[in-house]
Amino acid sequence: MYRKIPIIPLVVIALIVGALTAAQTFVIDWVPAADSVEAERSFTLLWFLFWASVVFFMIVTSVLIYAIWKWRAKDDDLGDGPPIHGNTTIEIVWTVVPSLVLAVVAVWGYIVLERNEAVAADRLTVDVYAQQFNWTYGYPDAGIETGTLIVPAGRQVQLNVRARDVIHDFWVPEFAIKGDAVPGITHTLLITPTKPGTYPVVCAELCGVGHSIMRSTVKVVPAPEFSAWLAKAAAGAKATSAATAAATAAASGPGDVAAGRTIFEATCGGCHAGLGTEAGVGPRLAGIGWSDEQIRAQVTNGKGAMPGGLVSGTDLADVVAYVQSIQ
Ligand code: CUA
Numbered sequence: 001m002y003r004k005i006p007i008i009p010l011v012v013i014a015l016i017v018g019a020l021t022a023a024q025t026f027v028i029d030w031v032p033a034a035d036s037v038e039a040e041r042s043f044t045l046l047w048f049l050f051w052a053s054v055v056f057f058m059i060v061t062s063v064l065i066y067a068i069w070k071w072r073a074k075d076d077d078l079g080d081g082p083p084i085h086g087n088t089t090i091e092i093v094w095t096v097v098p099s100l101v102l103a104v105v106a107v108w109g110y111i112v113l114e115r116n117e118a119v120a121a122d123r124l125t126v127d128v129y130a131q132q133f134n135w136t137y138g139y140p141d142a143g144i145e146t147g148t149l150i151v152p153a154g155r156q157v158q159l160n161v162r163a164r165d166v167i168h169d170f171w172v173p174e175f176a177i178k179g180d181a182v183p184g185i186t187h188t189l190l191i192t193p194t195k196p197g198t199y200p201v202v203c204a205e206l207c208g209v210g211h212s213i214m215r216s217t218v219k220v221v222p223a224p225e226f227s228a229w230l231a232k233a234a235a236g237a238k239a240t241s242a243a244t245a246a247a248t249a250a251a252s253g254p255g256d257v258a259a260g261r262t263i264f265e266a267t268c269g270g271c272h273a274g275l276g277t278e279a280g281v282g283p284r285l286a287g288i289g290w291s292d293e294q295i296r297a298q299v300t301n302g303k304g305a306m307p308g309g310l311v312s313g314t315d316l317a318d319v320v321a322y323v324q325s326i327q
Contacts, residue, residue, distance in 0.1 A: 006066065014062035021054050032173040035199065035220075037192040038116045039176035045105075045112055052101060116177075117190060120156040128161045130168035130181035133210030135201055142234035143241075149218040152226035153196050161187040169205035172218055178204060193220040252296075252317070260322030263315050271306070276326055282306065286326040295320045 024030075034043045073081075126149065127138035137149045151157045161170045163181035170189065171178040179187045203214035221229070265275060273280030290298075299316055302308025311319050 006070075010062045010066055013065050014058040017061045017065075018054060018058040021057055025050070031176075034174070034176065035193060035195045035197065036175040036177065037194060038190070039174065040194075041112045041116060042176045045108055048108070049105065052105075056098075056101075119158070119190065120192075123156040123158045123190070124151065125158045125160065126151070128159045128170055128181070129164055130161070130170065130203065130207075130214075131164040132166065132208050133203070133214040135170075135203075135214070135216040139230065139233075142230050142237065144233045144237045146233075147216065149201060149216065150226065150229060151191075151193055151218065151220055152223040153193050153220050154223060156190055156192045159189040159191065161189060166207050167205050168203050168207045168214065171202045171204040172199050173202065174199050180205060193218075196220050196222055255314070255317035255319070255321030257318075257321045257325045259315075260318035260320070260325075263311060263319050264322050267310050268319070276323060285323055288323075289327065290323075292320050292324065295323050 031043055031046065034040045125140060127140060128149070129136045129138065134147070135149070136145055136147060138145045159170065159179075161179050161181045162185075163183045165183065167183070168181040169178060170181055170187075172191070175191045175193065177189050177191050179189045181187060197220055199218045199220070201216040201218050203211060205211075207214065261275065264272075268282075269275060271280055271282035272285055273282075276285035278284055296316060298306070299311055299319065300308055302310075
């Protein structure tokens, strides 16, 4: 009953269509390199979808182009064409085959999601903070914060993504994992980087005028190098916080008025004339009536034209004692 299928013209058209479609794969970089375990899984599925689409596109388009060319209406033909009843066999085929393909993709997609969301027992936890317009990374076990995300290769990293102001979106294209940073919510992302190297962290959610420059860097390093770095950074943080605590304690202690006078003269006297008893570039300090705490805060933080941090530690305690002595 069927006419002979015109195999040769259909195959020729299909090959041309297929070649043109496939060429896009090589001309355009559609996806970055897959440098995480999760990216490998996702991109494999993505490429399966792409090539399956190319095959079906070739079949459908070659039949369509052949039919348009072969059975186009003549110039003087104004008729409706013969009435045609459907073809049950073809209809069953074009329903069953796509259903099977979709079933494969659904199961495959479920497996990828399931595996990408499986939590590893030995994972590293890092807190990610998004804020207009930069990223900071906290390592809770080491008690440190950094501006560059440093992670070991071959170990799962759990990123607890948070926002300090508006909605941002953490994205490393090569890891194929992406998640919104929403104020009030902690969004957990699981990434297992595979290759040491440096990758860009991109904010993928319009978050204000600086959105396009809200970039950062993630450095993937070999596991031993990471452990060494983390231990060193943690030790450094401990030393710094101990030093800060000591300085704060010293600054709060009772100061020496005579020593404070000398320091005041050298450091503050240029602006606070008459050793603080007259108005100069800076105001007169005698009779200002501030508490020790207020003076300490003013010297430490600065205000207006006065820079902060000119005096600290025991020197600060001495200066506070001196300023109080001229009240
Ligand atoms: Cu942050 Cu866009």
